[in-house]
Amino acid sequence: MTIVLNHTIVPAHNKREAARWFAQTIGLPAQESNGHFAPVRVNDxxxxxxxxxxxxxxxxxxxxxxxxxxxxxxxxxxxKKLPFGSAPWSSDDGRLNDWNGGRGVYFRTPDGHLLELMTAPQ
Incomplete structure (x- = not known):
């Protein structure tokens, strides 16, 4: 069986602003809010x-x-002049990491969630 994560809920102080910020920062199209949630489609x-x-x-x-x-x-x-860093414990050191032979970076959303980008999967 193939298991694929379909969606997850991201708590926010203002769902529409948080979704808009995330979509803009990551480079995804913004979507209309459908009631209780403000969705952002990350991929298929x-x-x-x-x-x-x-x-x-x-x-x-x-x-x-x-x-x-x-x-x-x-x-x-x-x-956006956001602090970024090389690890969860140093998310504002202005550096990247090279874990697993790729590049990685951490930065925070306005709601304080920690986002991680990696070019080589863990």
Whole structure:
């Protein structure tokens, strides 16, 4: 059996703003909110559903991307003047990592979630 993650809920203080910020930063098209969620389609099999929550724990979302996607996203992160770093414990050191023979970077969303980009899967 093949198991594929179809969607997950991302808690946010303002679902529409969080979805818009994520889509713009990652380089994805924005979608209309469909009621309870503000969806962002990441790829053919995964949608992030942003939901309003009063309080929540910060979460970690990791994405395997191509070299070209990595460069484009990192350019947008830098253009937004967002702190970024080489590891979860140093997400603001301004460096990249080279784990597993690829490049990796971490940065935070306005809601405090930690996003990870990697060009070589773990």
């Amino acid at each position: 099999t995964l949608t992030l559903l942003f939901a309003d929550e009063a309080s929540f724990d910060q979460r970690h979302y990791a994405f395997h991307v191509s070299d070209a996607e990595f460069d484009s996203i990192l350019d947008r992160v830098k253009a």
